[in-house]
Amino acid sequence: MSTTTSPAASVPTARTSVSATQPAARRTRGNKLAQWGFIAPAVAFMALFFGYPLVRNVVMSFQSYTPKTFFTGEAPFNGLDNWRTVFGDDLFGSALGHTLIFTVGSLAGQFGIGLALAVFFRRRFPLNGVLRSLILLPWLVPMVVSGVVWRRILDQDTGVLNSFLGLFGVGDATPWISSPSLALFSVIMVNIWIGIPFNMVILYGGLQEIPKELYEAAALDGASAWRTFRSITLPMLRPVITVVLVLGFMSTVKILDLILALTDGGPADSTQTLGTLTYQNSFVQLDFGAGAVVGNVLILISAVFAVFYLRANRSEGK
Amino acid sequence: MSPRYRHPSARKGTTIVTAPPSGAAGRSRRRSISRTTAVSLSVVGALVAGSVLAGCSQQRDPDVYTVLNSSTDESFHRWDAKTLATCSEQLGIQIEQQSVPAAQLKTKALRMASSKSLPDVLQLDASEVPQFAEAGGLTPLREAGVSDENVSRSTIDFGSYKGEWYGAARSVNTLALFYNKDILDQAGIEVPTTWDEMREAAKALTEGKRYGIALSAGGAEDGVFQFTPFMWSNGGDETDLGSKNVAEALDYWKSLLSDGSLSKSTVNWTQADVNDQFMAGNAAMMINGPWQLETLNTDKDLHYGIATIPVPKAGEDSVAPMGGAVLTVANTGESEREKTAAKIINCMTSEKEELTYAINSGMVPANENAAKAWRAKFPELSAIADQVETARSRTAKVGDRWPTISLALQSAFQQALTGKAGSEAALDAAQRRATSGE
Numbered sequence: 001m002s003t004t005t006s007p008a009a010s011v012p013t014a015r016t017s018v019s020a021t022q023p024a025a026r027r028t029r030g031n032k033l034a035q036w037g038f039i040a041p042a043v044a045f046m047a048l049f050f051g052y053p054l055v056r057n058v059v060m061s062f063q064s065y066t067p068k069t070f071f072t073g074e075a076p077f078n079g080l081d082n083w084r085t086v087f088g089d090d091l092f093g094s095a096l097g098h099t100l101i102f103t104v105g106s107l108a109g110q111f112g113i114g115l116a117l118a119v120f121f122r123r124r125f126p127l128n129g130v131l132r133s134l135i136l137l138p139w140l141v142p143m144v145v146s147g148v149v150w151r152r153i154l155d156q157d158t159g160v161l162n163s164f165l166g167l168f169g170v171g172d173a174t175p176w177i178s179s180p181s182l183a184l185f186s187v188i189m190v191n192i193w194i195g196i197p198f199n200m201v202i203l204y205g206g207l208q209e210i211p212k213e214l215y216e217a218a219a220l221d222g223a224s225a226w227r228t229f230r231s232i233t234l235p236m237l238r239p240v241i242t243v244v245l246v247l248g249f250m251s252t253v254k255i256l257d258l259i260l261a262l263t264d265g266g267p268a269d270s271t272q273t274l275g276t277l278t279y280q281n282s283f284v285q286l287d288f289g290a291g292a293v294v295g296n297v298l299i300l301i302s303a304v305f306a307v308f309y310l311r312a313n314r315s316e317g318k
Numbered sequence: 319m320s321p322r323y324r325h326p327s328a329r330k331g332t333t334i335v336t337a338p339p340s341g342a343a344g345r346s347r348r349r350s351i352s353r354t355t356a357v358s359l360s361v362v363g364a365l366v367a368g369s370v371l372a373g374c375s376q377q378r379d380p381d382v383y384t385v386l387n388s389s390t391d392e393s394f395h396r397w398d399a400k401t402l403a404t405c406s407e408q409l410g411i412q413i414e415q416q417s418v419p420a421a422q423l424k425t426k427a428l429r430m431a432s433s434k435s436l437p438d439v440l441q442l443d444a445s446e447v448p449q450f451a452e453a454g455g456l457t458p459l460r461e462a463g464v465s466d467e468n469v470s471r472s473t474i475d476f477g478s479y480k481g482e483w484y485g486a487a488r489s490v491n492t493l494a495l496f497y498n499k500d501i502l503d504q505a506g507i508e509v510p511t512t513w514d515e516m517r518e519a520a521k522a523l524t525e526g527k528r529y530g531i532a533l534s535a536g537g538a539e540d541g542v543f544q545f546t547p548f549m550w551s552n553g554g555d556e557t558d559l560g561s562k563n564v565a566e567a568l569d570y571w572k573s574l575l576s577d578g579s580l581s582k583s584t585v586n587w588t589q590a591d592v593n594d595q596f597m598a599g600n601a602a603m604m605i606n607g608p609w610q611l612e613t614l615n616t617d618k619d620l621h622y623g624i625a626t627i628p629v630p631k632a633g634e635d636s637v638a639p640m641g642g643a644v645l646t647v648a649n650t651g652e653s654e655r656e657k658t659a660a661k662i663i664n665c666m667t668s669e670k671e672e673l674t675y676a677i678n679s680g681m682v683p684a685n686e687n688a689a690k691a692w693r694a695k696f697p698e699l700s701a702i703a704d705q706v707e708t709a710r711s712r713t714a715k716v717g718d719r720w721p722t723i724s725l726a727l728q729s730a731f732q733q734a735l736t737g738k739a740g741s742e743a744a745l746d747a748a749q750r751r752a753t754s755g756e
Contacts, residue, residue, distance in 0.1 A: 067453035070431040071649070088754070091729075156583045157527065158600060178582045180736045266537025267585040268732035268739075283425055285721045286449055 054299070061292035069288070082289040091269060091277065092294070099273040102188055103252045109192035110248060111241075114199025119233070121200075122207050132204075139197035147261025150190045151177065177263050180270035187262055187271050191255065199244055206240030207233070239313075246309040250302055274298050382412045383658060386427065387441035388420040388643070393612070397678050405665035413662060424449075427648075431455055436648040438659040439666075444476055444485060444644050444711060445539075448718035451479040457647040459483045462660035464647070468669070473684045476711045477644040479718075485644025486667050489681035491607050492638045492709045493547055494702050495628065496614075499621040501528075501602045509625045513570055516603075516628040520579035523602035530579035532592045532601035535571065537732050540589045542724045543639055544605055545571070545731055546712065547627045550637035556723050557715055559730065560742075560749040566630075568734050568741040575735060585732050596622075607641065608702050611680035624701045640709035642681065682706045719752070726752040 061082055063075040086092050121132050138146065153160045154176035166172030176186040210233065218228045234241075256275035259265060265272040265280070274294055282291030385402060389395045395417055406413045416437065418426050424446055430436045442450060450456050459477075460466065464486055466474060477485025495516075497509055505523055510516035520530025534540045548571065549555070554564035574580040587595070589606055596604040597617055605627065614622060626636045645666060647659045665671065669688045676683040676692050682703050683689045693703050713720045730748035733739040739747075 067428060067449050067455065070428040071453050071455050073432070085754075089751075151586065155586070157529075157581050158583075158595075158598075175582055178585050178736070180733075180738050263586065264537050266728075266732050267736050269537070269729050270738075280725065284725065286424070286428075 057292050057295055057299070060289060061296050063289050065288035065292070067286050075289075078289070082287075082293045086281075086290050086293040091272060094269065095272045095274050095277045095294075096297075098184055098271060099253060099255075099275070101184060102191070102255065102273060103249060105185075105188040106191045106195060106252045107245060107248050109188065110195035110199045111245060113192065114196050114244075115203050117196065117200045118203035118207055119229070121204055132200075135200060136197045138194050139201075143194070143257040144261045146190065146194055147258045151262050154186055154190075178267060180268045183263055183267060183270045187259060190262060191252065191258060194258070195248065195252070199248065202244050203237065203240060206237050209240075210236045242309065242312045246305060246312075249305050253301060254298055382414050383439070383655070383662060384414045384416055384437040385439040385441070385662065386416045386418070386423070386430075386437035388423045389415070389417045390419050394679070397675060401666055401671050401675065402662075404671065405662055408665055409658070409661055411658065427455075431648075434650075436650050438648065438650070438655055439662050440646045440648045441643050442485065442646055444487070444640070444642060445713050445720055447477060447485045447644060447646065448479045448713050448720065450646070451482070451484050452718045455649050456484045457649045457656050459486055459647060459660065459663070462647045462656045464660045464663050464667075468686045469667075469684060470686055472640070472707075472710070475714060476640050476642075477646075479713070485646045486663050487642055487644045487684040488667055488672050489676045489679060489683050490640050490642040490706055490709070491609060491681045492640055492702065492705045493544065493605055493607050493627060494638070494705050495603060495625045496596060496606050496610075497603045497623050497625065498596070498599075498601075499623050501599075502623075505602075509623065510628050511625075512628050512632050513630050517570075517573060517577065517579070520574060520603065521577050524577075524579045528599060529581050529595075529601045530577075531574060531603045531605075532581065532587070532595045533571075533584060533605040534587045534589045534592045535584045535731060535735055536587050536591075537585065537728050538588070539724060539728075540587075541585075541731065542728050543641065543712075544589070545727065547605075547636065547638040550639075550710070551627070551629045551634065555715070556712070556720075556727070558749065559723070559727060559752060560746045565741045565745055568731055568745065570630075571731065572735060572741065585735055608680040608682070608699065611699075624699060626701050626705050635708050636705065638705045638709045640706065640711050723752040 060075070062077055062079065063069075064078045064081070065075045069075045117135065121128060152158075156162060156173065156175050156178050159176070161176065162172050162174060165174065175182055177183045214232050214236070215228060218232055223231070254275050255273060256279055259271055259273060259276050260279070263271045265276045274297060278291045278294035278298065280291075281294060282288050385398075387398060389398045395415070398417075399415055402413045402415055420443070423442070427436065427440055427442075427450070436455075440450075440456075447456070460483060464483075466483065469486070473487050473490060474483055476490065477483060477487055495509075501523060502509065502519075507519050507522055508515075510519045516531070523530040534544045545567070546556075548567040549564050552563045552567045552570075554561055554567055558564070571580075575582065575584070581595070581600075589610075592601075592604050593606055593610045593613060595601045596606070597614065597620060614620065627638055629636045645663045647656050647663065650656060667685065669683075669685050672683040672685045673688040673691055675681075676688065677695065680699070683692050689703065693700060712724075716723055726748040729751075730739075730744040733744040734741045738744075
């Protein structure tokens with residue numbers, strides 16, 4: 001910041017400012033245009049691929065959108081009919097409940113085990129790198145393949161899991177996915193297995209960012225391992241934790257492929273979630289209006305959490 | 319969803335969708351706009367131009383006729399290609415086969431309808447015909463010129479909706495009782511013909527890790543397909559799920575479970591899983607369809623027999639569901655093309671082509687003469703042909719409401735089988751759910 005007030009300096013400044021008024025304004029306008037130009041691709045992309053489908057989905061939920069629509073192009077508005085049908089169906093309430101249990105259970109398991117593994121792999125020991133890459137495997141397997149394989153593993157009579165338990169003489173007839181009271185639990189377990197690598201990798205990356213000096217200082221102060229974890233690792237990791245949890249939430253709440261491959265929503269609708277319900281409405285019954293209603297509920301839930309995420313990010317920035 | 323005639327293992331789509339090249343971005347730049355501005359704007363231009371071009375890419379080729387089916391399985395795709403090559407030569411036109419996985423066929427066809435690029439011949443599962451016909455997407459076959467000569471009444475009904483014939487079947491299939499001859503002989507047990515006999519036989523054949531019977535009570539169309547012969551043979555009906563007859567059929571399934579003759583995993587099984595269990599020797603009998611024959615015959619040491627599905631009381635008719643795909647003429651609004659599509663269907667359903675297809679796939683030809691020839695060729699499969707004669711379609715009574723009823727029914731029998739609710743309560747709830755939208 002210059003604070004010169006000598007008249008000798010002020011005169012030429014004044015002169016240049018007068019003579020440069022026109023070009024400077026033009027330059028600012030050019031800059032503005034360039035700025036908008038740079039934002040434009042992102043805006044166009046968002047409008048085309050996010051804005052349009054979103055608006056369509058909301059509009060569709062107020063329309064009678066059936067196979068006929070594809071041929072005639074007409075989808076008459078039917079007010080709140082779709083919403084009434086969906087909310088009046090008992091299945092919607094239980095699917096909502098299952099979705100919440102599934103999401104909370106999956107996130108707790110994935111995050112807890114992922115964090116424990118990340119902390120574990122921070123230490124130096126032989127084969128560390130090999131083991132760490134092996135743990136990534138579930139992440140590389142397509143979700144549908146995992147689902148089909150686990151369906152075999154969890155089979156009550158011929159499944160590997162029950163045969164294994166049989167070796168110890170316990171629980172060799174556990175109806176993992178054939179009992180409505182256990183199926184949701186089993187699906188959550190499989191999803192935790194799938195989600196651990198993602199959580200571990202991101203959290204492990206976050207751990208590398210924490211300065212070693214902090215741990216050295218803590219060691220000098222004689223802090224216990226638990227104290228070090230609570231007072232250094234957790235607070236320093238908070239931004240990463242937020243990212244992991246929010247991204248995990250978004251991908252878990254809309255789960256569809258895993259459940260379709262594993263239980264198809266059964267037995268007796270005990271693993272029916274909002275994702276499978278919208279699939280059933282739209283692609284089995286071809287009632288796209290009702291499917292859009294459930295889709296909108298999912299979008300709403302995700303949006304609420306997106307707001308939390310943005311707020312958390314903003315407070316980190318301060 | 320309902321792989322009656324399809325191989326669920328097939329996943330690979332064989333349609334090749336070619337995307338048009340995106341338009342080159344205009345690079346003209348006025349001097350007053352800086353270089354960076356121009357670059358950023360041209361990116362937007364490219365995006366917009368690309369998407370506009372992509373939007374109007376679908377055009378029907380006037381010289382090529384297309385057939386859309388779900389023959390993604392290698393052998394089925396090859397068989398169909400052969401048939402189409404014959405027809406192409408016979409009619410002097412070019413025919414292209416497009417195949418998409420069965421579960422995606424319905425939505426793919428709808429998307430094509432909205433972009434006015436429907437195929438000329440659309441193969442649908444017969445249970446999907448009402449939804450398309452109701453939407454006005456299909457041209458009545460007789461109007462287009464498809465011949466119904468030598469096609470049985472029940473096969474016409476099979477592809478009809480509201481009295482109008484929309485779908486011509488090449489072959490039909492159904493369910494039957496498959497049994498392991500070696501196991502039954504060893505135990506000295508006769509092939510059951512009534513519910514009581516089947517229950518006793520299943521109990522006697524259950525031993526160690528082996529169950530007496532396997533069937534699919536899965537929470538999808540597979541499970542409902544398998545429940546219908548029990549429901550219908552007992553006089554039950556999809557128009558009244560709350561009736562005593564339907565509850566009795568469900569109670570019969572429950573009795574197999576409580577005897578321990580049927581695995582509790584039945585609620586997770588698809589029909590393909592049931593076949594795996596049977597082939598692995600984990601079940602002495604199973605309910606399944608002829609589309610499994612190709613797989614069953616790969617095991618030379620497996621000696622199996624086929625019988626009609628047992629009935630509640632001796633002497634009653636065994637009513638099984640009729641399944642299979644039908645060929646439809648898509649309503650493209652171009653009557654000349656539709657007439658040619660009808661000719662393609664006439665060729666594909668001709669006696670010779672049907673017989674070839676049926677021999678390959680193990681399903682029963684729809685043409686009565688071809689069916690006679692088929693029977694003579696495969697005496698061991700006569701039970702399937704018998705079963706087809708009394709079989710009925712799922713949509714004959716309820717039309718396009720079938721998917722809703724099916725969803726309600728599968729939920730009900732799963733609740734009853736897993737002990738979540740009693741048979742009658744579950745079925746009453748299903749009936750309410752099935753009719754709530756009316």
